[in-house]
Amino acid sequence: MTHTKKRYQAIIGKLKAGHHKITPQRMAIAEILADSKGHPSVENVYEQLQSDYPNMSLATVYRNVMLMKSLGEVLELGFPDGSNRYDGNKPYPHPHIICVRCRKIMEPDLSTLEDMTKEVIRKTDFTVLTHQLTVFGVCRDCKKEKPAGNHKDKP
Amino acid sequence: MTHTKKRYQAIIGKLKAGHHKITPQRMAIAEILADSKGHPSVENVYEQLQSDYPNMSLATVYRNVMLMKSLGEVLELGFPDGSNRYDGNKPYPHPHIICVRCRKIMEPDLSTLEDMTKEVIRKTDFTVLTHQLTVFGVCRDCKKEKPAGNHKDKP
DNA sequence: TTTGCTGCAAATAGTTTGCAGAGAC
DNA sequence: GTCTCTGCAAACTATTTGCAGCAAA
Numbered sequence: 001m002t003h004t005k006k007r008y009q010a011i012i013g014k015l016k017a018g019h020h021k022i023t024p025q026r027m028a029i030a031e032i033l034a035d036s037k038g039h040p041s042v043e044n045v046y047e048q049l050q051s052d053y054p055n056m057s058l059a060t061v062y063r064n065v066m067l068m069k070s071l072g073e074v075l076e077l078g079f080p081d082g083s084n085r086y087d088g089n090k091p092y093p094h095p096h097i098i099c100v101r102c103r104k105i106m107e108p109d110l111s112t113l114e115d116m117t118k119e120v121i122r123k124t125d126f127t128v129l130t131h132q133l134t135v136f137g138v139c140r141d142c143k144k145e146k147p148a149g150n151h152k153d154k155p
Numbered sequence: 156m157t158h159t160k161k162r163y164q165a166i167i168g169k170l171k172a173g174h175h176k177i178t179p180q181r182m183a184i185a186e187i188l189a190d191s192k193g194h195p196s197v198e199n200v201y202e203q204l205q206s207d208y209p210n211m212s213l214a215t216v217y218r219n220v221m222l223m224k225s226l227g228e229v230l231e232l233g234f235p236d237g238s239n240r241y242d243g244n245k246p247y248p249h250p251h252i253i254c255v256r257c258r259k260i261m262e263p264d265l266s267t268l269e270d271m272t273k274e275v276i277r278k279t280d281f282t283v284l285t286h287q288l289t290v291f292g293v294c295r296d297c298k299k300e301k302p303a304g305n306h307k308d309k310p
Numbered sequence: 311t312t313t314g315c316t317g318c319a320a321a322t323a324g325t326t327t328g329c330a331g332a333g334a335c
Numbered sequence: 336g337t338c339t340c341t342g343c344a345a346a347c348t349a350t351t352t353g354c355a356g357c358a359a360a
Contacts, residue, residue, distance in 0.1 A: 025316070078234070106279045116265060177335095212342045217325065
């Protein structure tokens with residue numbers, strides 16, 4: 001079974017466990033979020049559903065994304081630019097590296113994150129619950145196309 | 156001169172350098188942002204100005220916070236919960252550790268951040284421009300008041 | 311059958327914009 | 336005097352909610 005398929009099963013399982021009804025709308029939304037390629041926004045999930053479910057209401061998408069988020073099966077990525085995107089494929093905190101030119105998102109495993117958490121705990125005496133790390137930059141492909149620093153306004 | 160005072164001068168200086176007019180409204184907004192204790196939202200800045208500038212428009216606050224942000228003199232803190240807050244006191248990226256109980260915000264210097272940036276560069280080949288790191292947890296004071304794990308729903 | 315879910319439309323919150331007069335330079 | 340800035344109100348975007356009918360369990 002693929003990871004995406006497992007994620008779909010996990011979401012549906014949590015819904016059942018919480019005595020939530022398994023409606024066709026929920027299955028469709030879960031299917032998209034279980035994949036989450038491209039980190040869709042609510043609007044984006046809604047658009048993807050338009051062809052198969054022309055009557056699907058945007059409110060229904062909002063309600064169910066929130067429900068799955070509250071069940072811990074979908075991660076909300078509140079990016080600094082204000083856009084809310086969702087990830088049901090890796091529903092635990094993880095770093096996002098975003099290219100400001102092509103908007104590509106990478107999600108590397110960072111071994112230094114653990115050291116950083118330890119340093120936070122040592123310096124603040126907090127009990128750490130969750131975190132969000134987003135790094136902005138220019139990806140390799142975009143650097144090739146137009147090297148950084150060549151774009152200037154008239155002097 | 157205090158750091159806050161220096162920050163105020165820096166903001167006003169950037170405005171002048173950009174040939175923006177120095178209006179009483181701008182001075183008042185700059186003064187609040189230069190301090191930025193409590194990381195105010197736009198609404199919050201507006202409220203702080205109500206007593207001294209009862210005619211100040213919320214739109215004016217929005218316009219000027221955005222202007223100062225575009226000049227690099229104010230940092231926008233797009234927290235994952237969706238609230239936009241601003242910092243004109245430390246207008247460069249820095250970590251925020253937020254207590255989910257009392258909403259207190261700490262801003263420790265993290266030496267591990269540099270290692271993390273290096274790891275990001277090594278693993279993604281990005282040119283890193285900026286970043287945002289927010290950690291959520293429970294602060295020391297709140298842990299004392301009510302130890303974590305004691306709050307449960309009925310089984 | 312029962313209870314929760316959906317679609318619709320209206321409400322709400324946060325932010326942006328057009329415009330005419332006011333004010334900084 | 337010129338040109339930007341401000342206040343006001345309306346517009347806009349993203350999200351939430353009330354309600355009546357519908358459908359999963």
